[in-house]
Amino acid sequence: MEVWKKSLKELSDLVKRKELKPSEIVQSFAERTRSLEQKINSYVTNLIDTAVEESIKKDEEISKLADIPDLFGLPIAVKDNISTKGIRTTCSSKILENYIPPFDATVIEKLKNQGYILTGKTNLDEFAMGSSTENSAFFTTKNPWDYGRVPGGSSGGSAAAVGAGIVPAALGSDTGGSIRQPAAFCGVVGLKPTYGRVSRYGLVAFASSLDQIGPITRTVEDAALLMNVISGKDPKDSTSSDRELPDFLSYTGRDIKGLKIGLPEEFFIEGIDSTVKESVLNAVRQLEKEGAEIVEISMPTTKYAIESYYIIAPSEASSNLARYDGVRYGYRTSQYGSLEEMYSKTRDEGFGAEVKRRIMLGTYSLSSGYYDAYYLKAQKVRTLIYQDFMKAFEKVDLLATPTTPDVAFKIGEKISDPLQMYLSDIFTVSVNMAGVPGISIPCGFKDGLPVGLQLIGRPFDEGTLLQVAYYYEKMNDFYKRFPGE
Ligand code: GLN
Secondary structure, eight states, rough: OOGGGGGGGHHHHHTTTTTSSSHHHHHHHHHHHHHHHHHHHEEEEEOOHHHHHHHHHHHHHHHHHHHHOOOTEEEEEEETTBOOBBBBBOOOOGGGTTTTOOOOOOHHHHHEEEEEEEEEEEOOOOOOOOSSSTOOOOOOOOBTTTTHHHHHHHSSSHHHHHHSSSSEEEEEEESSTHHHHHHHHHHHHEEEOOOEEEEEEEEEEETTTTEEEEESSSSSSHHHHHHHHSSSSSSTTTSSSOOOOOOOOGGTTTOOOOOOOOOGGGSSOSSSHHHHHHHHHHHHHHHTTTTTTEEEEEEEEGGHHHHHHHHHHHHHHHHHHGGGGSSSSSOOOSSSHHHHHHHHHHHHHSOOOOHHHHHHHHHHHSSSTTTIIIIIIHHHHHHHHHHHHHHHHHOOSSEEEEESSSOOOOOTSSTHHHHHHHHTTTTHHHHHTTTOEEEEEEEEEEETTTEEEEEEETTOOHHHHHHHHHHHHHHHHHHGTTTOO
């Protein structure tokens, strides 16, 4: 088998047994990158050439190591809203086009301690606002299964890179679905951890009460492997949790007999594509045959998730994005008279249309006189959504839903209709609102385009999600399929 087809875990084992050198691995992905990257445009900053050089150094270092870390010498891509010291971090925004962070995000520090190799910074919707990467200020990433379609978003670059096999794994961020939706569209695994599981230090803030960093990989085992590295309490992020960390890999290979899986009726509504629905229900039936118990449930307030998310996320964004004022860092307009004019021209020229829309929505919702009617009310709805999940988890161990109502849409199809674009996250946003973990795994194809199954778990129970996802993955062979083959 070609090296680039191997999973991160397989590569890790081969490096540890000294059967494969880091340079042989990176070289294989570099060749794949050279043949495909021009077609999919997954990287804002493509570092594959420096990754090759780095891997040769790693070949030498390895002989001096008594204990080889799991990710030593392995290539990984990182979404371009995660700070990398000395490496441009743009958020796919003109306002940060030339911004070079003077520090690493905590997740990057952790990857560096393992001896990982950065292959590049991946494209996203500007500041992670969007579902297609069409909001990137630079270019749109293409879906590796069909270049005329979007890879999803906002972590579209990361998902497309993993889906195309130009890198074995990537990091993304998920505020309302940005890891799971592109993972579903590109036929890969995407895990949004419980809020607080992974440090947000160095993740450029969009909506701080919803944002989480997580893995995008080919296999469930690889997601577990990355979770083992990136999770944990961080003194630099006061919202990170000091809950004990399990060995996430230990959940893969466990039996699923007796586990209760809930099917929330609100996630199988009219309007969802029939092949998507059938694929998801098929997956659920397979799990039932293996001894899981299926329970139909209702989560009545989750249907308000989109509306309340689009009050809360823009409100937090309007506040977080106030820092881009042309003074401290980032873009500044070239011509201005007064200070006031400098601020407004900088922001007008630096931000794209969707980011401006969010800032306006958020500022409005937070303004005096409207705060109670919008922001406060949305927060109350958020509590009800959380309670819906907690009630469900009294009856079941996890939930199964489609990740998205349909497969990847055509480039340009939804860009002029923000509401339609927002609706592609209808099944993912409630998970962020409740702060619980969710994973998307491939569960079928519709006309050659991947379909995603979403599993949602109790707070800090990523383990059960990995357990069931791994079990399902092994019964099927979706993860073995690559686009164009
Ligand atoms: N698509 C959603 C939005 O535009 C979610 C984005 C995300 O998770 N970062 O806000």
